[in-house]
Amino acid sequence: MADRLTKMIAFVKTAELGSFSAAGAALAVSSQMIGRHVGELEQSLGVPLLTRTTRIQTLTEAGRLYLEGCKRALEAVDAADAIVAETAQEPRGTLRITAPVEIGAAVLTPQLPEFLRIYPDVTIELVLDDRVIDLVAENFDVCIRIGKLPDSGLIARPLTPFRLVTCASPDYLERYGVPQVLDDLVGHTCVDYAFHNYPAPSNWAFTELDGEERQVHPNTRLTVNNGHALVEAALAGGGIIRASELAVARYLETGRLVPILRDFASRDRPMHIVYPGQRIRLPKLRAFVEWAIKSIPSSG
Structure with missing residues (x-):
């Protein structure tokens, strides 16, 4: 797919600038490499996209149609990259949390509106359940657990113990x-x-x-x-x-x-905030973990 996108970029730039040499200069590669990308693209499609002369390349009918599709595809890729880049900086999206019934109701729920005010692009699904839930299997981002923790591959950060x-x-x-x-x-x-x-x-x-x-x-x-x-x-x-x-x-x-x-x-029983280690890269989870450590009150 990466090679395909590279060829599409070379084709679009050639169509916009009118020659392999101009496209090569814009993309910091040789004109020969641009010509190779376009040629391989034409070979895979089975139709010519450009009419070549010694000095300029013009679009064929198939080339004009393909150019429109390429631009839409590349715009979609750019938009997806932008969303991911933005998400990497600002907490956003749905955060799935589970906690024991009484502690979730008495400790966590009264504090969550403040978290949502701080992070307006985050939504929360809170499931109160006294089971020890498998976070990965049931697709939860984070949980609050009370008491001694069983051995697992999860990350546990201590919260204020409760009495x-x-x-x-x-x-x-x-x-x-x-x-x-x-x-x-x-x-x-x-x-x-x-x-x-x-x-x-x-x-x-x-x-x-x-x-x-x-x-x-x-x-x-x-x-x-x-x-x-x-x-x-x-x-x-x-x-x-x-x-x-x-x-x-x-x-x-x-x-x-x-x-x-x-x-x-x-x-006092220990209380922890627990999450799969690989998910801490998500800004919404990082924000919640740090907020919870500072905001969840003690019981005494």
């Missing part, structure tokens, strides 16, 4: 009592979170008053793989949960959930 809150409904605590120390969790019912692609962790990690880390095995009778479902289970009195402070903030404020074991800090 976990241990809490339960007033009804549950009235019926079963309020845990005062970590060992009290053994006698309570807990609701745990598990990702779609791998199970819930077997232990909950806390920090003791003396700063030592403590692992507690929760008495889990219900495990869910959706953050919204986790909170709903606690609201219904199903047991004690650990959830993102952002996800339960409004329920803590209204008293529908009550924080417990506040003297024992839950380990």
Whole structure:
């Protein structure tokens, strides 16, 4: 195709300037090379495009028709090059993002209008899903992921970790009592979170008053793989949960959930922005990654 375009350029320039020598001078090649390109083009088409004299070349009827087509084709190539060059400088196009349901709703969605104001040529498709999505297979540009990342070929940039809150409904605590120390969790019912692609962790990690880390095995009778479902289970009195402070903030404020074991800090979970390495060349993705690192707030 590159050779074909080179021959078309040589033909168009010859038709515009009237001779191989003038076309060669304009394109910084020899007149013999221009003549060769045009001759090979005529041979492949099976018709003469130019009527040659010793000093000038004029178009045949087929040449005039072909010249119009060549100009349209070369203009289209130039336009495509211009679009790519412009895209390489300014973020534009559709950015496909996925994030966990609760974090996407509580953290990401409130911030995105500001990003869209900064980059008016970018549109966003946001898919909230608690699955660990295969970005390449499902054609996503970037995602937000919570917790320990599995090994992969993806690039991960750390965001501000978010804080976990241990809490339960007033009804549950009235019926079963309020845990005062970590060992009290053994006698309570807990609701745990598990990702779609791998199970819930077997232990909950806390920090003791003396700063030592403590692992507690929760008495889990219900495990869910959706953050919204986790909170709903606690609201219904199903047991004690650990959830993102952002996800339960409004329920803590209204008293529908009550924080417990506040003297024992839950380990903050890491949060990352993750993307296929080869896509970072896209200006829209570079812009979003840098913006997200600066703009996504912490939960505490």
